[in-house]
Amino acid sequence: xxxxxxxxxxxxxxxxxxxxxxxxxxxxxxxxxxxxxxxxxxxxxxxxxxxxxxxxxxxxxxxxxxxxxxxxxxxxxxxxxxxxxxxxxxxxxxxxxxxxxxxxxxxxxxxxxxxxxxxxxxxxxxxxxxxxxxxxxxxxxxxxxxxxxxxxxxxxxxxxxxxxxxxxxxxxxxxxxxxxxxxxxxxxxxxxxxxxxxxxxxxxxxxxxxxxxxxxxxxxxxxxxxxxxxxxxxxxxxxxxxxxxxxxxxxxxxxxxxxxxxxxxxxxxxxxxxxxxxxxxxxxxxxxxxxxxxxxxxxxxxxxxxxxxxxxxxxxxxxxxxxxxxxxxxxxxxxxxxxxxxxxxxxxxxxxxxxxxxxxxxxxxxxxxxxxxxxxxxxxxxxxxxxxxxxxxxxxxxxxxxxxxxxxxxxxxxxxxxxxxxxxxxxxxxxxxxxxxxxxxxxxxxxxxxxxxxxxxxxxxxxxxxxxxxxxxxxxxxxxxxxxxxxxxxxxxxxxxxxxxxxxxxxxxxxxxxxxxxx
Amino acid sequence: xxxxxxxxxxxxxxxxxxxxxxxxxxxxxxxxxxxxxxxxxxxxxxxxxxxxxxxxxxxxxxxxxxxxxxxxxxxxxxxxxxxxxxxxxxxxxxxxxxxxxxxxxxxxxxxxxxxxxxxxxxxxxxxxxxxxxxxxxxxxxxxxxxxxxxxxxxxxx
Numbered sequence: 001x002x003x004x005x006x007x008x009x010x011x012x013x014x015x016x017x018x019x020x021x022x023x024x025x026x027x028x029x030x031x032x033x034x035x036x037x038x039x040x041x042x043x044x045x046x047x048x049x050x051x052x053x054x055x056x057x058x059x060x061x062x063x064x065x066x067x068x069x070x071x072x073x074x075x076x077x078x079x080x081x082x083x084x085x086x087x088x089x090x091x092x093x094x095x096x097x098x099x100x101x102x103x104x105x106x107x108x109x110x111x112x113x114x115x116x117x118x119x120x121x122x123x124x125x126x127x128x129x130x131x132x133x134x135x136x137x138x139x140x141x142x143x144x145x146x147x148x149x150x151x152x153x154x155x156x157x158x159x160x161x162x163x164x165x166x167x168x169x170x171x172x173x174x175x176x177x178x179x180x181x182x183x184x185x186x187x188x189x190x191x192x193x194x195x196x197x198x199x200x201x202x203x204x205x206x207x208x209x210x211x212x213x214x215x216x217x218x219x220x221x222x223x224x225x226x227x228x229x230x231x232x233x234x235x236x237x238x239x240x241x242x243x244x245x246x247x248x249x250x251x252x253x254x255x256x257x258x259x260x261x262x263x264x265x266x267x268x269x270x271x272x273x274x275x276x277x278x279x280x281x282x283x284x285x286x287x288x289x290x291x292x293x294x295x296x297x298x299x300x301x302x303x304x305x306x307x308x309x310x311x312x313x314x315x316x317x318x319x320x321x322x323x324x325x326x327x328x329x330x331x332x333x334x335x336x337x338x339x340x341x342x343x344x345x346x347x348x349x350x351x352x353x354x355x356x357x358x359x360x361x362x363x364x365x366x367x368x369x370x371x372x373x374x375x376x377x378x379x380x381x382x383x384x385x386x387x388x389x390x391x392x393x394x395x396x397x398x399x400x401x402x403x404x405x406x407x408x409x410x411x412x413x414x415x416x417x418x419x420x421x422x423x424x425x426x427x428x429x430x431x432x433x434x435x436x437x438x439x440x441x442x443x444x445x446x447x448x449x450x451x452x453x454x455x456x457x458x459x460x461x462x463x464x465x466x467x468x469x470x471x472x473x474x475x476x477x478x479x480x481x482x483x484x485x486x487x488x489x490x491x492x493x494x495x496x497x498x499x500x501x502x503x504x505x506x507x508x509x510x511x512x513x514x515x516x517x518x519x
Numbered sequence: 520x521x522x523x524x525x526x527x528x529x530x531x532x533x534x535x536x537x538x539x540x541x542x543x544x545x546x547x548x549x550x551x552x553x554x555x556x557x558x559x560x561x562x563x564x565x566x567x568x569x570x571x572x573x574x575x576x577x578x579x580x581x582x583x584x585x586x587x588x589x590x591x592x593x594x595x596x597x598x599x600x601x602x603x604x605x606x607x608x609x610x611x612x613x614x615x616x617x618x619x620x621x622x623x624x625x626x627x628x629x630x631x632x633x634x635x636x637x638x639x640x641x642x643x644x645x646x647x648x649x650x651x652x653x654x655x656x657x658x659x660x661x662x663x664x665x666x667x668x669x670x671x672x673x674x675x676x
Contacts, residue, residue, distance in 0.1 A: 012648050015660030047647040186604030189644035217542075224587050225600075225643050227656040262543075263550055265585030268641060282545030283577070284584035300542065342647060344609035349647025372610065381605055385641075417646065419609045431608070435641065 002035040003081050004056040008111060010043035010196050011228045012189075017069055018051040024072035025053070034081060042197015044111030045351030046098055052111075054093060057083040063093040098348060098367055103329055103337045105317045106310070107353045110197035116235045118243040121200040127245065129316030133208045134253050138168050141212035145315060147323035149335030153310030154180055154271070155383065155412040155488070157334075157401045160311055166295040167213040170303035175215035177206050177257075178280065178299060178306045181222040181229070182264050182271040185384025187415035190339035191309035193351055195222065195229035198313075199236035200245075203259060205312030207250060208319055210257040213305050220261040221276050233261040268439035272487045273306040275441055286441045287487045310339055310413070331357035334400040334411075344381075344417035345371045361395040364418060375420035379428070379504065383412025385435050386492035388499035389428060408499060410492070425504035429474075430458035432496040440489060447490025450481045454497065464511025471501060471508060523557040523593075530555070531563055539570040545581050549588055558589040595636035597671060600653040601662075603639045606646035615650055618664045635671060 007013070007022040022038050029036040043050060052065030062083040064075060071088060078086040090096060093111075113120040121127070133141045146161025167175060179202065183191040194202060206218050222230050237259055240246040248256045267285045270276045274288035277299050298304025314336060318326045327335045334356035340363055342349045347369040354363075360380060364370070371377055379389045382399075388409035390397070397407050404411050419428075433454030440447045454477055460470045478494030485491040501508055524530065531552060538548045548567055552559050559582055568575045582588050601616055623631035630636045645651035648660035654670050 011643070011658045012645050012660050015645055015648065015651065015658035050648070183644060184642060186602075186642040187606045187646045188642075189646055192644040225640060225653070227653075228658070262546065264587075265546060265550070266587035266640075267585050279546065280543050282543040282571070282573075282581065284580050286584075344606040344646065344649065346647065385605060415646070417606045417609055423609070428605070428608075431605070435604075439641070 002037040004037045004039060005081070006039045006041045006054045006056075006061075006111075008043045008051060008197075009040040009228070010050070010111075010193060011226070012047050013043055013051040014228065016050050016066065020069040021051050021053065021067050021072060024069045025076075028072050028076045029081065032076060036081065039114050041113065042110045042115050043193055043351075044093060044099060045107065045193055046093075046096060046348075047350035048348050049090065052090070052093070055081055055083060059083065060092055063090040063096070064088045065090055098350070098352075101367075102353050103355050104353050105326065105329070105337050106201070106313050106339065107194070107198070107351065109201065110193060110351075113198065115197055115199055115232055116239055118200065118239055118245060121198075125320070126200055126316075127204055127251070129319035130204050130208055130211070130251060132319045133211050134251060134255075138212050138214065141208065141319065142168055144318055144323045145212070148314075148318040148326040149323075149330070149333070150311065150314055150318065150326070151334065151401065152308060153314070153339070153413065154273075154308030155185075155410070157411065160307065163295055163305060163307070164209065164212055166293070167215070167303050167305040170296055172303050174217070174302050175213055176299045176302055176304040177209045177213065177215045177218040178277065178304055179206055179218070179220040179312055180271060180273060180276055180306055180308050181220050181226075182276060183226070183309070183413070184223060184268040184271045185386075185413050185415055187343045187381065187417035188341050188384055188413045189343070190341050190351060190414060192226050192229050194309055194313055195226070196232050199233050200240065201313045201316060202233075202309055203236060203240055203246065205315040206259060207246070207257050208315050209305055209307070209312060211250075211253075211255055213303075215305065216256045216258065218257060218259045219280055219299070220259070221264060221270070221280055222261055223264040223270075224266055230261060230263055237261060267441075268435075269441040269487075269489055272489060274487070276306070277304065284441070286443050287489075289486060308413070329355035331355075331398065331400050332402055334402070338399055338411065338414050340399065341413075341415045342368050342418070343415065345373055345420045346418045347372050356400050357398045359396050359398050360390065360416065363399070363416060364395065368418065371418060371420045373420045373422075375422065377418055378421040379419040379423055379425060379500075381417045381419070381428075381496065382415070383410040384415050385432065386410070386488060386495055387412045387415070388495050389425065389503060390499070391503040394503070408495070408502075410495065425500040425507040426458065426462050426510070429497045429500040429508075430455060430462065432493055432500075433458060436489060436493040444484070444486040444490060446481045446484040447486070447493070450477055450485075450490060451493060453477060454493075461508055462511070467509050467511070474501070524555055526556050526560045526562070526592075528562055528566070531560070532566060535563075535566055535570045544571055545573070545578065546585075549582060553588060557593045558591055561590065593636060594630040595634040597635045598653075598655055599635055599637045599667065599671075600640040600643070601637060602641070602643050602645070602649070602651045604642040604646075606642075607650040610649040612650040615662065615664065619667060622664060622668070
């Protein structure tokens, strides 16, 4: 009987030598005459412990981490294949407080299953959501999604049930389901972890959406910066077709759903749903004016349901356990769980799936354990490059769409990036404009020109050239961008800029006020 | 990086023909051409336009819009993408990039004397283990100038 060992092949684990660890375990065990079976999984999301290796023992799984290739010989000598003692031994991974405290409704299979195995997925409760959906009619499925309170997890927070209903009611010979997997926001990686660790959860969610809306074709638009996710999805889809979970007759229901994964080409703007659709059609990723909304005229002019990876992957749980079970989590109008991604200068970074309503401070202190550098936290950016920078006194804000908006911030895709006290917020404000200038699609003037003028003006502020007057100009510019831009790229770039200026005023006046002649 | 073929119009036409029936085939075709030849040759533009019933301007527009597509053969034989986004900045990436670029003796988008091309990228999703990079398509987390050198040497050996 061979011993089963799981070694993640999540991009983080790979980036920290997981392939070399797997090879070292295999050759080391072989040299000792031990029969091992190595399964490559995704990550559980305890990213500071990667590569985290797990051994299946009669007492359950025992984790070791972070394991470097050089640790493997010592681990084998310590008898880690039987769960032996070692400095890197973490015990039962599910009892590690970081994981044990979470509400893993969506991510419970990540790091546990073989990501591309249909059998493994089903053995861990997979496809029960789709089975439940197939017993309902389309209205019944949409009603479950609506009653769960699920909102679009991409950032906008639009009620998913309303979107699904619109596509369901649209009349057309062809409808599409499109997954936005262009997770371009810095500080976010929940989509990636899901696609690399449990892609069938996404496939199941999209299949349920297809059944509900009457779509027979679907696309996953995955960003090219995620080669590992793309490969995993491609293999998972092929295996799903072989197993009859995709194709002309899904689960023997007589319903068809054909799914394909497409690769982006390095444009951040393609995370905006209309520019994503343009790109999918083979055009430049230029934002479309709305209306018409994609739910009525989307991909190739047909009714199209576009949702984020996290929205689709919440659906199998909702269908399996019922809308009420999901809606019991969360607060106010933000129901269910939010996959929080804790990153940047943080000791214990990773994925935290938790009910809406947990405060930013709880996430950073109780899960993150403070900064990696050991210095005090000074600024926290929540919600990606278009999210606000919060100072210490705003960290008790709960992660909830309305509560964050009330503090002039956003939940976005749930990314939290921590900065210590060495950060220069004027540089961060400049970067927000620079990023917008690099990634703007160029269609609307406030974004295309505004971002570039913003960089120039911030350069003057940083150089100490009439900071007060130039900050006034920046403020003015931000107002134009907020009100006049076509999409969230130009419309929200002012959020990091203005939050930095408002919350960290001293950083913008370091050089004092040089005489005008210096200009 | 997989070994690249020199530009060959017949081979390219075969690739275009294979993919042209996909819905929205332009990006898959451009990706496939670049994977094969390392770049998209100017001769491919009318070829794609013809096959997909598009104008050459539309294909050119698409080719030039996206950061990923190259219109010249790659100058280097290795590609390094360094993440410049916020989470990496929080872990000192600006300073690190300065050191890496000075070791390589080139600027962003440039190529070092030993054939390593360096590009900026905004987020690789390795934000909890920053700074991050992609060497060809292999991720590198908790990047240092030394670990990048080691990765470049190791893969070459």
